Amino acid sequence: MSYSSTKRPNVLANALARTVNQLKKQKRNRAGVLALDAPTPPDWWGGDPAFAGLVPKADQEKDMEILINQWPNSAQDGEIDTLTFQWKPSSSSDWQNAQTSIQIPGPLDPSLFPMSLMLNKANFAREGTFDLRYRVAIDAGTVTDSETTQFIIDKTPPNANQSAAAPTFVDPLIDSEGVTNDYLVANGGVSIVIPVYSDQQLGDSVQIFVHNPGSSPTQPNHSGELDGNREILIPATAFAGLLDGVIYVAYRLVDKVGNLGPESLNATTGLFINPLPVEPLAAPTVPRIVDDKILHLRDVALGENLVEIVLYGNWLEGDDVTLDWGTGGAPVTHKMTSAADPIVLNVPYKSVLKPAYGTATTVLPTLVRYTVTRGNKVFASDVATIDVDFFVPGPVNPGRPDPINIDLPRVTVRGTGTSPEDNVLTAGDAELPVEVTFDLYTPIGNGEELLLYWYASGESNKVGTLSPVAGTAGEPYTFTVPWASIKNLPSGTQVPVFYTVGRVGGTGNIESCVPTLVDVSAALPIKLADPEFPDAGVAGDGVTPILNCTSFIGPDQHVVVAIPPNDPLLIGGEDLEFTWQCFIDKNGTEASGTPQVFTKTLTVDEATNGFEMELKPFEDYILPVGRNGSITLKYVSNTTPPMAGNIFFRAAAMDAAGVCEPNARRYGRGRCGC
Secondary structure (H helix, E strand, O other): OOOOOHHHHHHHHHHHHOOOOHHHOOOEEEOOOEEEEEOEEEOOOOHHHHHOOOOOOOHEEEOOOEEEOOOOOOOOEEEEEEEEEEOOOOHHHEEEEEEOOOEEEEEHHHHHHOOOEEOOOHHHOOEEEEEEEEEEEEOOOOEEEEEEEEEEOOOOOHHHHHHEEEEEEEOOOHHHHEEHHHHHHHEEEEEEEEEOOOOOOOOOEEEEEEEOOOOOEEEOEEEEEEOOOOOOOEEEHHHHHOOEEEEEEEEEEEEOOOEEEEOOOOOOEEEOOOOOOOOEEEOOOOOOOOOOOEEHHHHHHHHOOEEEOOOOOOOOOOOEEEEEEEEOOOOOOEEOOOOOOOOEEOHHHHHHHHHOOOOOOOEEEEEEEEEEEEOOOEEOOOEEEEEEOOOOOOOOOOOOOOOOOOOOOOOEEOOOOOOOOOOEEOOHHHOOOEEEEEEOOOOOOOEEEEEEEOOOOOOOOOOOOOOOOOOOOOOEEEEEEEEHHOOOOOOOOOOEEEEEEEOOOOOOOOOOOOOEEOOOOOOOEEEEEOOEEEOOOOOOOOOOOEOHHHOOOOOOOOEEEEEEOOOOOOOOOEEEEEEEEEEOOOOOOOEEEEEEEEEEEHHHHHHHHHHEEEOHHHHHHHHHHHEEEEEEEEEEOOOOEEEEEEEEEEOOOEOOOOOOOHHHHHHOOOOOOO
């Protein structure tokens, strides 16, 4: 630009005036060097000098707004000033550029100052005390630094981020008696003391957590700053909504920046807002021993839910019930969750009952009691005395209370026919005695007996007795079982044979060896369910069932036969062959008429639920029995081996007037709905 001679003196005058102004504004740093105003960070703490420069935790995660005053000799038209932030640890002399330089074109409007510039959050990645300045470079090539300001980045929570010790209660009454409603009303809450911790700083505070065991609150019940004694009052409202019983009190240290330490260890006490149980509580009971007043292994084998407790008054959810059984074994614990009455406790055999019985060999009186614990208060029950008898002769059963003892020697079954086999009875063994051999158990004591069972159901089908047990332990012993003892018992390919060991007379506990499964199907056909006659009448003796004139249904005088369920022996799909034979005498020795033979294919439903049949004509199925005869009905399956069911039944085809005739009064009474 060209200026006229008349204007030039004014331009020079203005430039001179600006220079004088700038000289007046110039400042010098402590070393006497010209310096610009220090950058101004945000005022986070309301001007409190104790926390000057301390950057809150939340602000460490975002860019920081820095205010810059206008520097005296700022850029004019066509000029550009370049501003660069620099920082360094306060203990270092090595300044580093904080981020990319900022270009600021002139002329600068004073109304834009102080100018807001953003310092990148990447500069707050590590903790420490840092110096911050900026420098301005002008077009003429000179660079001027500002005064410095400090900021502090603190990322470490109090106590070096370590879990702190548990708080203590100011009032020792809280430790001994717990927190009651009266105490909260009288004191406004509960005061605690935070133990001394490392790196305690002005402005530290705590978050308080009060909760029941098993819950973990995500939000504090109370927050507050620590005083010089590190004491803080937890208000009564912090205890609202908690269950009576054990409560935990913990805290988290928080510094002024907002760094949050881990949760401290718990202080434990009790909370007692509701009425308490009243001692003595009712004694426990063992209902399973009502019959003989003694707890045996068979009682335990029915299930571990042995002990019952009457629901005590003033119970609360969260109460702990602890049962002590005798002097040995672990206690049984139960957490109250509902108002079940009675309270049923599971008492394990191995961890409680067995250790309490110990090495006893007779009835052992055992003291049983329980306590209810709520918080730090304990309420005791009356004591019950339970007679216990767990002794069993022979080797100790590793599976007790299971009545099958795998350490008792098993039996071997052999017929006495021409070609005997182990645990198989052939056709040649039929009608002959059977030998059951086993090694005598060890140790053998006094007053013990051994009972042999064949296809046992409960305590039935006993086929041999050795009482008292005599012989040498480990030596073989043989029972000789008469054929008559087993011939009427069920047959099969897996008939269980075993013995039991117990005291003479059957008192006390009984255990058995593992059953030996014997195939007796070739010697004893497998028995299916016997047929039944649902419309049978009664003979003249008033007792004996009989098919008589009242049993023949409808105008065709058919006979209804019911075959009971045969599951699991039959499953459906088998062919059954039926044979009906009449006899002229009531003892079934003189056959009469032609055998009636027919087949039927069984359905799944018939195998599972049974079925009925109508047998006719009367002339073939009944008339041959005459005035006072009998019949046999046998059915056999086509399975391998075959299975059979049969029945022998008295029958009469006549009354005093002659052959039975259809009677209108009997129409409609039959199963066919005739």
